[in-house]
Amino acid sequence: MNATSANVSERSQQPPSLAISTVIFALRPSEATGRPTLWLPLVRRIRQPYLGQWALPGGPLAHSESLQDAASHNLLETTGLAPKYLEQLYAFGGLHRSVGQRLVSIVYWALVQPDEAALTRDSENVRWFRADRLEVLAFDHNEIVEYALWRLRNKMEYGSIAYHLLGERFTLAQVREVYEAVLDKQLDPANFRRQLRATPHIEPTDDYLTGTRHRPPRLYRYAGPVPDAGARQPQPARSP
Amino acid sequence: MNATSANVSERSQQPPSLAISTVIFALRPSEATGRPTLWLPLVRRIRQPYLGQWALPGGPLAHSESLQDAASHNLLETTGLAPKYLEQLYAFGGLHRSVGQRLVSIVYWALVQPDEAALTRDSENVRWFRADRLEVLAFDHNEIVEYALWRLRNKMEYGSIAYHLLGERFTLAQVREVYEAVLDKQLDPANFRRQLRATPHIEPTDDYLTGTRHRPPRLYRYAGPVPDAGARQPQPARSP
DNA sequence: TCGACTTATGGTCACTCTGACTATAAGTCA
DNA sequence: TGACTTATAGTCAGAGTGACCATAAGTCGA
Numbered sequence: 412m413n414a415t416s417a418n419v420s421e422r423s424q425q426p427p428s429l430a431i432s433t434v435i436f437a438l439r440p441s442e443a444t445g446r447p448t449l450w451l452p453l454v455r456r457i458r459q460p461y462l463g464q465w466a467l468p469g470g471p472l473a474h475s476e477s478l479q480d481a482a483s484h485n486l487l488e489t490t491g492l493a494p495k496y497l498e499q500l501y502a503f504g505g506l507h508r509s510v511g512q513r514l515v516s517i518v519y520w521a522l523v524q525p526d527e528a529a530l531t532r533d534s535e536n537v538r539w540f541r542a543d544r545l546e547v548l549a550f551d552h553n554e555i556v557e558y559a560l561w562r563l564r565n566k567m568e569y570g571s572i573a574y575h576l577l578g579e580r581f582t583l584a585q586v587r588e589v590y591e592a593v594l595d596k597q598l599d600p601a602n603f604r605r606q607l608r609a610t611p612h613i614e615p616t617d618d619y620l621t622g623t624r625h626r627p628p629r630l631y632r633y634a635g636p637v638p639d640a641g642a643r644q645p646q647p648a649r650s651p
Numbered sequence: 652m653n654a655t656s657a658n659v660s661e662r663s664q665q666p667p668s669l670a671i672s673t674v675i676f677a678l679r680p681s682e683a684t685g686r687p688t689l690w691l692p693l694v695r696r697i698r699q700p701y702l703g704q705w706a707l708p709g710g711p712l713a714h715s716e717s718l719q720d721a722a723s724h725n726l727l728e729t730t731g732l733a734p735k736y737l738e739q740l741y742a743f744g745g746l747h748r749s750v751g752q753r754l755v756s757i758v759y760w761a762l763v764q765p766d767e768a769a770l771t772r773d774s775e776n777v778r779w780f781r782a783d784r785l786e787v788l789a790f791d792h793n794e795i796v797e798y799a800l801w802r803l804r805n806k807m808e809y810g811s812i813a814y815h816l817l818g819e820r821f822t823l824a825q826v827r828e829v830y831e832a833v834l835d836k837q838l839d840p841a842n843f844r845r846q847l848r849a850t851p852h853i854e855p856t857d858d859y860l861t862g863t864r865h866r867p868p869r870l871y872r873y874a875g876p877v878p879d880a881g882a883r884q885p886q887p888a889r890s891p
Numbered sequence: 892t893c894g895a896c897t898t899a900t901g902g903t904c905a906c907t908c909t910g911a912c913t914a915t916a917a918g919t920c921a
Numbered sequence: 922t923g924a925c926t927t928a929t930a931g932t933c934a935g936a937g938t939g940a941c942c943a944t945a946a947g948t949c950g951a
Contacts, residue, residue, distance in 0.1 A: 427712055429669055429755060472667055474753055478744035502742045502757045504718035513714055515669060515757075517742045584898075602939065604900070609937090625898040626946040824927075842910060844929070849908095865927040866917040 427504070427513040431481045432469030432552075434500065434520040434559035435492060436542065437528035438576050438589065447592050449542035449563075451556065452490050452531060460510045461549030465540070467556070469516065482519040491532045494521035495637055496575040500559055508551045516550075520559045522575040567593050571612055574633035582620050582628040583607055611635065667744070667753040671721045672709030672792075674740065674760040674799035675732060676782065677768035678816050678829065687832050689782035689803075691796065692730050692771055700750045701789030705780070707796075709756065722759040731772045734761035735877055736815040740799055748791045756790075760799045762815040807833050811852055814873035822860050822868040823847055851875065 438447040453465040468489040472481050479497065486492050497519055504515040531537065540546075542560060545553060566572050573589040574581070587603045607613055612635030619627040678687040693705040708729040712721050719737065726732050737759055744755040771777065780786075782800060785793060806812050813829040814821070827843045847853055852875030859867040 425714075426666065427669060427714065429667060472744070472755070474665075474667065475746070477746055478742060478755070499742060502718060502739060504712070504757070506715070506717055515712070515718070517744070517755075517757075582899090599939070599941085600898080601900075601902085601941085605902095606938085621947095623898075624948045625896080626900085626948090628899055822928090839910070839912090840927080841912085841929075841931090846909085861918090863927075864919045865925080866919090866929085868928060 425513075427515045429472050430469055430514060430516045431472050431478060431485060432467040432516050432518045432555070433482050433486050433497070434467055434518065434556055435486070435490070435494060435523060436521070436559075436563060436576070437523045437539075438525055438592065439528070439539065441541075447588050449560075449592060450528075450539045451542050452492070452537060452539050453548065454489050455536040455538075456549050457536065460512075464549040465538075465546065466549035467518070467552050469518075472517075478517055479519070482521075486521070490537055491530060492521075492523055492527065494523045494527070496522040496572070498638060500555075500562060503551065503555060505551065514550070516555075518555055518559075520562065522572070524576065524578055526578060564593055571610065571633070571635050574635070575637075577633075580616060580618070580630040580632050582630060584628055586631075665753075667755045669712050670709055670754060670756045671712050671718060671725060672707040672756050672758050672795070673722050673726050673737070674707060674758065674796055675726070675730070675734060675763060676761070676799075676803060676816070677763045677779075678765055678832065679768070679779065681781075687828050689800075689832060690768075690779045691782050692732070692777060692779050693788065694729050695776040695778075696789050697776065700752075704789040705778075705786065706789035707758070707792050709758075712757075718757055719759070722761075726761070730777055731770060732761075732763055732767065734763045734767070736762040736812070738878060740795075740802060743791065743795060745791065754790070756795075758795055758799075760802065762812070764816065764818055766818060804833055811850065811873070811875050814875070815877075817873075820856060820858070820870040820872050822870060824868055826871075 435451050436449055437451070439450045440446065441448045452468065454468045456462050456464050456466050468486055470481075470485045470489070472478070473484070476484060478499070483493070483497060486494065498521075500518040500520040502515065502517045506513070508514050508516070528539075531539070533539070542556065545556060547553065548556070563572075567590060573586055573593075576589050577585055583604050584600065586607060587598055587600060590603070591598055612633060614632050614634050616630045616632055618630045620630055621627050675691050676689055677691070679690045680686065681688045692708065694708045696702050696704050696706050708726055710721075710725045710729070712718070713724070716724060718739070723733070723737060726734065738761075740758045740760045742755065742757045746753070748754050748756070768779075771779065773779070782796065785796060787793065788796070803812075807830060813826055813833075816829050817825060823844050824840070826847060827838055827840060830843070831838055852873060854872050854874050856870045856872055858870045860870055861867050
C-alpha cells in the first residue's frame, strides 16, 4: 500500500467536513444602463483546493455557534457585512463537490440594503460580481448561486422580500425596478402600483423624492416583519 | 481540571456530528372515522441519548453516499420503506438539540403510497403514529415533524404532490380526501373537481371504481413528473 | 414664459378564477 | 319502486389581473 492509497483510505474513515456558506445579494447600478442589477460578493480562495479561484464566503462550523449564527458571523469576518435578511437555502452534499475531501455545505442566502453593501471592504480578495455574469467559481458554487437566484425570484413573486434590498424609504418605482431586475421582465407601472397598495405593510409617508426631472414620487416605508433569526423560513413553490 | 471539564473540553474540539433523518408521511384510515389521516413511522432509540424514546428514522452520513442516497438508504434499513417522493426539508443545527454532543441533522421528508406503507415491517422498535397525535419524541423531533407538516400543507396548496400519497389510480374524491386530511378543512366537491380537471397531468381513465353504494366514480391517473432524485426542490412560500 | 417631455397616479374594461350554490345522473339499499 | 348517496355539470356574483387611457406635476430647453 503506497502513500496515496493510504491517504485515500484514511480519508474515507474520517467524517465528511461540514462548512457554512452564504450567497449574498445586493442591488448595484449596472455600469452600462445604470439600472439596478443583482450583485454578490465573492472571496478569493487562499488555500487548496481551488486556490486563487473565487468562491462564496464561508468557513467551517464553529462548535459554539448555531448554523445561522455561523453564517452571520463568518459573513462579518470575510466581507464585513451584517445582512438583516438571512435564511437557510439548502444543504449541498454531493460526493464530488470538492477534490480531495468529502464536503457538506449548509448554504444560507442573504439580502443587504445598498447602503450596507457600500460598506463592504473591497480588497484584493473580496470583490462584488454581477450575479448574471459570473466566471467559473470554486466547488459547485456556480450551481449554488443559480439555485439561490431561483429561490430569490420565486420568493419575490410571493412574499414581501424586495424591501430588504432597498433602504428605509423608497418610491414605488424603485420597488418596481427591483422586481424588474430580479424577474428580468418589464412590469406595468400602474398595475404594479395597484398591487403594492393592496399589500399590507407598505405605508405611504408624507414625503416625496425630489431632484428628479419629473413629477416627484411619494416615498413609502416597509413596516412588515423582519424574519426571525431562528425561524425556519417558508420557501417558494412551483417547479424549478 | 477534573474529568468532566476535560471531557467537555475534548468534545468542543471535535467537529459536530452530522446525521441524516427523514420524516415519512403516509395515509392510513383513522381508527375512529375511517377517513384517511396522516401517519408517520418512528423508530425506538436503542442507545443513548434518549434511549427508549421514539425518534425519526435516521443515522450518520456514510462517506460514500450523497445526502439523498443516505436518506434513502437509511430509510430502507430502518423501516423497509423506499419512498418515490423524497426531498430535503431543512438542516437543523441548534446548539442544544442533543445532550452530550453537538449534532447537526440534515432532514429529508418523504411521501409513500398506501400499499407501500403497508409493507413496513412493524416491530417492537418501529411503529406508525398519527402525525397529529405524537408523544414527546427524542431530540427536537417534535419540532421537525411540525415543520415537515407545515411544508407538506404549504406544498399541497400549490404543487401536484397529493398523488404521491395515493396509488396508481384514484378517484377525484380520494384526492379531495387527501387535501381535506392534510389541510384539515372541508372542500366543495364540485369546485374541487373543476380545479383538478383544469390542472395538467391528471388524466381520466376509462374505468370506474365499483363496489361503492352509489354512482361509480371515474378513475384517474397521475401522469406528471416524479421529482428527480438529485434535484433541489422548489419549496412553498407564504409566511409560517 | 411656454411647450415638450418624463414619470406619477388614477381609472376603465374585458377576462379569468373562485366560492357558493343548484340541478341532474347513476348507482345501492330496504 | 322510492329513498339515499355520491358523481358530475352548470350558473352566478365578486375578486383579481393585464392592457390600456387620461390627467397631474414636475423639469428642461427654446
